[in-house]
Amino acid sequence: MSAMDPRLSDLALRPFWYEDLPPAPEFLEPPPPRADVAIVGSGYTGLNCALETARGGRTTVVLEAGEPGCGCSTKNGGQVGTGIKPSLEDLARRYGRERARAIRAAGRESLEWLAQRLEGEGISCDFRRCGRIVAAHSPEHYGILAEEARRLAAEGEEVALVPRSEQRRELATDAYFGALLLPRHAALHPAKYHRGLLERAIAAGARIVARAPVTRIERDRGGFLLETPRGRLRAREVAIATNGYTGHLVPWLQRRVVPVESSMIATEELPPELVASLFPTGRVVSDRRRIVWYFRPSPDGKRILFGGRVSARAIAPIVAAGRLRARLCQLFPDLEPFRISHFWSGAVAWSFDELPHIGRHEGLWYALGYCGSGVALASWLGSRLGLQILGREEGETAFDGLPHPTRPFYSGTPWFLPAVVALYRFLDEYDRRRTMRRHST
Ligand SMILES: Cc1cc2nc3c(=O)[nH]c(=O)nc-3n(C[C@H](O)[C@H](O)[C@H](O)COP(=O)(O)OP(=O)(O)OC[C@H]3O[C@@H](n4cnc5c(N)ncnc54)[C@H](O)[C@@H]3O)c2cc1C
Secondary structure, eight states: OOTTOGGGTTOBOSOGGGGGOOOOOOOOSOOOSEEEEEEEOOSHHHHHHHHHHHHTTOOEEEEOSSSTTTTGGGTSOOEEOOOOOSOHHHHHHHHOHHHHHHHHHHHHHHHHHHHHHHHHHTOOSOOBOOOEEEEOSSHHHHHHHHHHHHHHHHTTOOOEEEOGGGGGGTOSOSSSSOEEEETTOEEOOHHHHHHHHHHHHHHTTOEEEOSOOOOEEEEETTEEEEEETTEEEEEEEEEEOOGGGOOTTSHHHHTTOEEEEEEEEEEOOOOHHHHHHHSTTOOEEEEOSSSOEEEEEOTTSSOEEEEEOOOSSOOOHHHHHHHHHHHHHHHOGGGTTSOEEEEEEEEEEEOTTSOOEEEEETTEEEEEOOTTOOHHHHHHHHHHHHHHHTTOGGGOOTTTTOOOOOOTTOSSOOTTHHHHHHHHHHHHHHHHHHHHHHHOO
């Protein structure tokens, strides 16, 4: 594959999701001199928080470094799941059985809550309860998924197993060895969801200030003073909602999240019958390799959207898009002749204990660390954060007061990431080739 590959010519370096969206207002008014609540970051966390505080009668200002939603919240894969990575057993060892159950239940609650929120707010964003397939990349991994299915069922989650012999009813590939099916998981159009949320937050009275990176926060007369290049704002309460874009503004938080880039491609418009034949049930899909791949049909059923972590170090978009295309065609060789139309990336935030965190540090509220699964969790925790700021009991969560770990010598620059990603990529490829050799028919 060379950079001249005609299937990558005319590659648009922007999210495919933006094609469907009318331009948003620019929000270029400077910040007002004061507010009850200032929120840093305008993604799902920040806007859901703003919706609660504005409706709770607090003057609310959302300060955003770029355009509203320019972080992950308009760029993601739109897969809506329960999002809690550690198992019940793992969490029980750390925090005891009761807290572990509550944390797992919170993941399920976030998914159901988001479905209700969208309906209650009348936000139309192609939300569909299509179900998610977690595909097994080896027979051994199918055994692990079978065990996971048993555990999830015991927790009360709807789940089913799809053996390899029946896999083609779900997904037209032989690259996997069966799958776990989570029927309650869903899909949406992330940018339409964000736009709906933005409109609701503004209608509730929240003020949005774009292109206003907060460069400094200091204590001031019982509240805080926030500085941006476009003006200062005094606020009684401040919420940090910066997730994978958390910089040195609050060094304590920066030391607790690892920014990890994830990238996506969209194919050109395909014959609809081809997409329908590759995804006969129209579900969203992810696997559980060390470097996860995730994919789905677009909401209009005309394209395939495919994503993952492409490389250990920063590489040119056209090279990254070529790598994603190669992976996609490994799964679906029928896609070989088709062009890739869009490529884009964003930064998710990993935490050292693989859990999201909500809390307060030196008076600053925050919610972040969704470990790549934030559509439901960031929305739900953003809303809980707003309720906590209002002092409401409904804001309490199973994550309150959990230890929030960092690591020695980690200041927010993940120097170890290239080595870890390179190793994971090598091991994934080694596993793939070994599995192919053993099971080639
Ligand atoms: C390619 C990709 C695919 C993904 N796919 C999925 C998926 O399918 N399902 C899923 O559940 N999750 C997915 N995610 C993750 C999900 O999108 C995020 O977890 C979620 O959007 C986080 O929302 P947020 O509001 O916390 O952060 P963001 O939406 O990232 O917003 C943070 C904002 O803070 C702003 N900011 C930072 N610093 C400052 C400052 N100093 N001053 C002002 N503003 C500041 C940034 O500009 C940014 O807009 C994906 C992410 C990516 C990148």
